[in-house]
Amino acid sequence: MKQDAAYNILNRIRQEQKTNPGFTLPEGYFEAFTDRLMTTIKETSADEAPLLPLLDAAPRKMPYSVPLRYFTQFRVDRGMVISFKRGLTIAASFILLAVTSIFLFTKKPQTTETASLPAVTAAVNRLTNEQLERFMQPEELPSKEKPAVRQTVNAQSADMTKLFKNVPDAELANFLNETAEGNDEIFLN
Amino acid sequence: MEQFQSDESLLALFRNPGTKEAAFTAIVNKYKERLYWHIRRMVIIHEDADDVLQNVFMKTWKGLEQFRAESGLYTWLYRISTNESITHLQNQKKKRAAVSFGNEQDLAGQIRADPYFDAKKIEWKLQLAIQRLPEQQRLIFNLRYFDEMPYQKMSEILGVTEGALKASYHHAAKKVENYLRNS
Numbered sequence: 098m099k100q101d102a103a104y105n106i107l108n109r110i111r112q113e114q115k116t117n118p119g120f121t122l123p124e125g126y127f128e129a130f131t132d133r134l135m136t137t138i139k140e141t142s143a144d145e146a147p148l149l150p151l152l153d154a155a156p157r158k159m160p161y162s163v164p165l166r167y168f169t170q171f172r173v174d175r176g177m178v179i180s181f182k183r184g185l186t187i188a189a190s191f192i193l194l195a196v197t198s199i200f201l202f203t204k205k206p207q208t209t210e211t212a213s214l215p216a217v218t219a220a221v222n223r224l225t226n227e228q229l230e231r232f233m234q235p236e237e238l239p240s241k242e243k244p245a246v247r248q249t250v251n252a253q254s255a256d257m258t259k260l261f262k263n264v265p266d267a268e269l270a271n272f273l274n275e276t277a278e279g280n281d282e283i284f285l286n
Numbered sequence: 287m288e289q290f291q292s293d294e295s296l297l298a299l300f301r302n303p304g305t306k307e308a309a310f311t312a313i314v315n316k317y318k319e320r321l322y323w324h325i326r327r328m329v330i331i332h333e334d335a336d337d338v339l340q341n342v343f344m345k346t347w348k349g350l351e352q353f354r355a356e357s358g359l360y361t362w363l364y365r366i367s368t369n370e371s372i373t374h375l376q377n378q379k380k381k382r383a384a385v386s387f388g389n390e391q392d393l394a395g396q397i398r399a400d401p402y403f404d405a406k407k408i409e410w411k412l413q414l415a416i417q418r419l420p421e422q423q424r425l426i427f428n429l430r431y432f433d434e435m436p437y438q439k440m441s442e443i444l445g446v447t448e449g450a451l452k453a454s455y456h457h458a459a460k461k462v463e464n465y466l467r468n469s
Contacts, residue, residue: 149459149460149462149463150463151408151463151466151467152412152431152459152462152463152466154408155408155409155411155412155466156408156409157431157432158409159323159326159327159409159432160400160402160403160404160407160409160410160413161326161330161332161400161402162332162400162401162402163322163332164332167332167336168318168319168322171314171318171339173310173314173340173343173344173347174340175344175347
């Protein structure tokens with residue numbers, strides 16, 4: 098029912114339009130349409146594209162130069178993972194590191210020595226003779242065999258010095274002659 | 287192996303161990319000049335461009351077997367070159383961070399230091415003007431103006447929409463034009 102009603106309305110409108118169209122067109126509208134459209138398109142394009150007379154006149158060639166035969170001699174070095182510049186930087190870093198290491202390892206002990214030597218010298222200079230003697234001939238040594246022997250030898254040599262101090266030179270010479278002869282005999286036997 | 291072979295056939299040859307080296311050499315010969323100029327326009331100095339170009343082809347050699355050919359080889363190589371150039375410039379910028387002037391001014395300084403630099407010639411003025419652009423605009427301008435690359439291709443390389451690329455190029459072109467007019 099509804100479809101029939103709609104059909105009837107549309108049919109009546111069509112009939113009325115046939116007898117009295119109602120719309121009017123300017124004269125020569127369709128004849129001029131294409132020209133007007135093209136003019137509009139041209140104007141729009143001109144708006145979109147900026148007027149760039151200087152840029153349009155500029156040559157598009159590159160002013161930069163390239164080394165002679167660069168492109169003919171160009172080869173891709175597939176073994177070279179690192180670029181030349183980067184390689185140089187890395188090499189320079191390694192050299193710097195090596196030089197620094199050598200400097201540190203060789204120089205550091207020297208600086209320690211030179212720094213500590215004057216300190217030790219000054220400390221030794223502050224010691225009295227007695228302190229030094231005590232250091233050279235310690236009174237109490239641990240009862241180990243070797244230091245004990247050394248102590249005995251040192252003590253003996255100290256005693257001998259004291260003993261010989263009061264002996265006249267002539268007697269000492271005679272004594273030495275006698276003992277030397279004795280030693281020769283022993284040696285010869 | 288001639289360099290006018292199609293990318294598809296070169297890729298097929300590259301995947302064959304027997305022709306891999308020859309295919310790679312053909313790819314290098316086919317694209318080295320185009321990529322060099324693309325890189326050179328970004329990094330300015332020849333030695334830097336050579337280093338970047340070497341890196342690009344090193345990465346190509348290592349990554350080409352995994353290349354799925356979803357984009358063209360040409361697009362892929364341009365993308366690597368662009369990324370390598372930007373990385374190079376960023377590294378340079380970091381190195382020069384201690385110095386008060388910025389990278390753009392420094393690149394302009396490098397242009398002026400070129401032995402063939404002539405301040406009166408328009409092509410040199412144009413290069414100086416380009417160095418005043420922000421990095422992204424400079425890249426877009428170079429690709430469009432010198433390489434005459436279609437926006438669709440640029441979009442694939444840079445991952446930026448075509449609309450944004452067009453707007454960016456027009457801004458850059460206007461700035462360059464103003465610089466040329468006032469210099």
